[in-house]
Amino acid sequence: MDVSSSDALWAGTGLGSLARQALEYLVSNPGADTDAVAAGTGVSAAAARTALKSLEAELLAVRIAGQPTRWSAGPPRSSLGALLARKRQELAKAELYAEQLDEVYRTTPGRHIASDLFEVVENDEQVGARYSHLLRSSRHEVLHFARPPYVTRRIAPTDTSTAAGATVRPGVRLRSVYDSDGIADDGCLETALRGAPTEGELRLLPGLPMKLVIFDRIAAIMPLRKDDPAAGSLVVHSSTLLDVLTALFESVWERAVPLSLGSRPASHAASPGKQEAALHSRTRNILRLMAAGMKDDAIARALQLSRRTVQTHISDLGRQLGARTRFQIALLAQQRGLFGDTEE
Incomplete structure (x- = not known):
């Protein structure tokens, strides 16, 4: 049995890696004792004993009477099916609990949530935390508009590619368009270049319409007020509006000018x-x-x-x-x- 790729497949069962290996061994070797399981999985007898007991607790393996104690796996389709059914019940309870927590979240005084489609975040620190969460959760692509006015007392989430120490994950594409009318502000260009990861692409265009960050095209964040980025932000979950915002970004991206830093003074020693x-x-x-x-x-x-x-x-x-x-x-x-x- 090929077990090299099984960890991801078994993750939903809640079984540890060692318990999974022990079960796979028992499926192919019925009636094996603890020492045989330990040798077959390459672990100590104590570790194998712990793994077998966890399988017994989940009704995936049973003891066979006699000395030494031997073990047998249950029929995988029925025994694992029962385990997965229990896990589904646990997930259903967790989903219900999440709904209850969400109701408390929405009804807490001082929090403004009009619907599942939009969320208003007014506190500056909460904006940064919300941005960091969305950025860390992104798996594919982050789209970014940056334009003045910029928050000067700290790096604002909607001004750079990072906030509160958050960065895009390796392999996540970051595309940023900076407003060239404001790129000459002191420190703005340097901040933009520092914030861009290796995978990042920067372009420039005058007169950007707004500040905006789109995360995997499933969520977006923009300031509530165009002239005051510190006044709070709107988090967008509406698929319709996200399609519109993404189309706007792509249109601006096509017209923007790439910021290339490949140019360096030529060496006098060069040909x-x-x-x-x-x-x-x-x-x-x-x-x-x-x-x-x-x-x-x-x-x-x-x-x-x-x-x-x-x-x-x-x-x-x-x-x-x-x-x-x-x-x-x-x-x-x-x-x-x-x-x-x-x-x-």
Whole structure:
């Protein structure tokens, strides 16, 4: 019997790993004594005895009279079926208890819950705790809008990818769009880059409509007031509204400009070809960030360049393209394909 993948299958029974191994051994070796079970499962006789007693308590194994005591597994379909039926009854009781607790939760003074579809969280600390719980529970993807005004006394949950020490799980995709009109605020860009995990993707776009975080497309959180992110948040569970919010995010994501940090000053020791490639990459990055509405200082910080270097690139581009304004530069660069692959 292949037991290498059985742990997950047995989790719902409540049996420990050792009890599971002992039962699987007895199914294939009827009438085995304790020492045989211990040898067959690779544990001590004392551990095997404990596992066999737990199987006896769950009516999964019975003792056979005689010396030494021998053990026999019950018919798995009926004995395990009875165990699973008991577990289902226990889960039903737990669900009823959860409903009772939820009723107490909803009727507690000071808590505002209009329905199962929405939840109002007004306390700033509770907002952070609620956000952390939703973030830790996410298994697939987190979608994120960040725009000013930002909470300055601490990192606000809807401003960054983490809150109260919470981070996305490994393998969970994080996609963030930052409002380029506010990305130049002191510390904002640095916070955004620190908060993004390896799997994270950052884009920029001016004039984001709102702050928003969507968790696995089954829950979302947004501020109650657009101009005051510390005034509380609305937690959304409505599938209809979540579909609308997700569609809004995807529409904004398509129009947003990727924040690429691949550009670094080329080493003087690098070959002329590599220096030229680095120069082209840097120019594309400057174009993308400029098209997103970022100012020279913010572009310089994002790409780890001096402000003068950024301005020199923009001036050179203007001369090459015959453009006089930043808007004309971005428009002509787009028409001539100078932005390159936006998915870099």
